[in-house]
Amino acid sequence: MQVLNDFISAVGNTPLIRMNRLSDETGCEILGKAEFLNPGGSVKDRAALWMIREHEKSGALSPGGTVVEGTAGNTGIGIAHICNARGYPCVIYMPDNQSQEKVDILRTLGAEVRVVPTVPYRDDANYQKQAGRYADTLPNGVWANQFDNTANRLAHVESTGPEIWQQTDGTIDAFVSSVGTGGTLAGVSMFLKDQNPNVRTVLADCMGSALFNYVRTGDATMSEGPSMTEGIGNSRVTDNFAGAPVDDAYQVTDQEMVTVVYQLLREEGWFLGSSTGINVAAAAKLARDMGPGQTIVTMLCDGGSKYQSRLFNLEFLRERDLNPDA
Numbered sequence: 001m002q003v004l005n006d007f008i009s010a011v012g013n014t015p016l017i018r019m020n021r022l023s024d025e026t027g028c029e030i031l032g033k034a035e036f037l038n039p040g041g042s043v044k045d046r047a048a049l050w051m052i053r054e055h056e057k058s059g060a061l062s063p064g065g066t067v068v069e070g071t072a073g074n075t076g077i078g079i080a081h082i083c084n085a086r087g088y089p090c091v092i093y094m095p096d097n098q099s100q101e102k103v104d105i106l107r108t109l110g111a112e113v114r115v116v117p118t119v120p121y122r123d124d125a126n127y128q129k130q131a132g133r134y135a136d137t138l139p140n141g142v143w144a145n146q147f148d149n150t151a152n153r154l155a156h157v158e159s160t161g162p163e164i165w166q167q168t169d170g171t172i173d174a175f176v177s178s179v180g181t182g183g184t185l186a187g188v189s190m191f192l193k194d195q196n197p198n199v200r201t202v203l204a205d206c207m208g209s210a211l212f213n214y215v216r217t218g219d220a221t222m223s224e225g226p227s228m229t230e231g232i233g234n235s236r237v238t239d240n241f242a243g244a245p246v247d248d249a250y251q252v253t254d255q256e257m258v259t260v261v262y263q264l265l266r267e268e269g270w271f272l273g274s275s276t277g278i279n280v281a282a283a284a285k286l287a288r289d290m291g292p293g294q295t296i297v298t299m300l301c302d303g304g305s306k307y308q309s310r311l312f313n314l315e316f317l318r319e320r321d322l323n324p325d326a
């Protein structure tokens with residue numbers, strides 16, 4: 001029998017899927033890692049599991065303990081599922097610029113959600129800092145700390161990277177990914193470069209983020225925004241992203257993202273979120289620059305249903321001059 005015994009064993013081992021239209025157009029194999037098939041619905045299940053396990057191993061988290069995190073949503077969702085499976089309560093701090101769907105899912109999962117005003121990281125009231133301070137007040141509480149806890153990128157060194165290497169029989173030429181915490185791009189890049197230093201690793205950045213400039217010039221200066229994407233872009237270089245072996249960076253506009261997301265939906269049947277649109281659009285740019293014959297892997301980070309009220313709301317798109325038919 002082939003049986004998974006629990007929630008945790010269902011995290012990872014996601015399929016690699018050919019993006020047909022863009023592969024045919026570019027003459028490359030553009031392959032998406034189907035992270036939306038994780039049991040909590042996103043790539044962040046991996047980071048959530050590795051961080052909770054690390055806190056358990058160190059003894060910081062034990063039965064009766066609480067997990068606290070600051071998150072744009074998906075990490076919190078992963079944490080809430082795993083906390084239910086392991087018997088811990090969790091408290092999630094979220095900025096108030098995220099989709100309501102994510103807040104609703106978190107509450108349904110039993111998380112205590114604290115939605116706080118969106119302020120820059122340098123401000124003490126930033127959601128990440130509030131989460132850290134609150135965890136400190138709990139005798140048996142831990143702060144998962146996805147931005148600077150490198151158990152996050154270790155998840156991708158130990159699971160995502162090896163899966164991609166095996167699934168492509170070691171023939172991968174390039175990996176491209178957007179960055180929120182940087183765990184995915186850093187961890188996968190570290191693993192792949194260890195197997196073959198010639199694998200090209202590339203950042204896909206949304207507008208209004210400092211990371212494109214950081215990779216291109218070494219200076220984390222903000223690019224012009226904003227972007228309607230969620231969970232990606234950053235104004236600072238986190239501990240997870242610091243030192244990542246990244247060769248190049250592309251910027252992707254919201255319109256390019258919307259075009260890709262709607263093409264995937266209407267022509268290939270994939271109902272996926274905005275960071276996936278950024279990733280696949282950047283993979284296509286990279287394919288055009290590298291020329292035919294390359295195998296390029298990217299991440300299909302999460303499904304579309306959390307973005308019903310924004311990305312899949314035509315009124316919302318119209319107000320921002322974004323056109324799903326472009």
Ligand code: PMP
Binds near residue numbers: 044179273
């Ligand atoms: N896409 C989505 C939908 C996310 O929620 C996140 C994480 N915030 C990312 C991409 C980026 O992943 P990472 O944190 O590993 O950089």
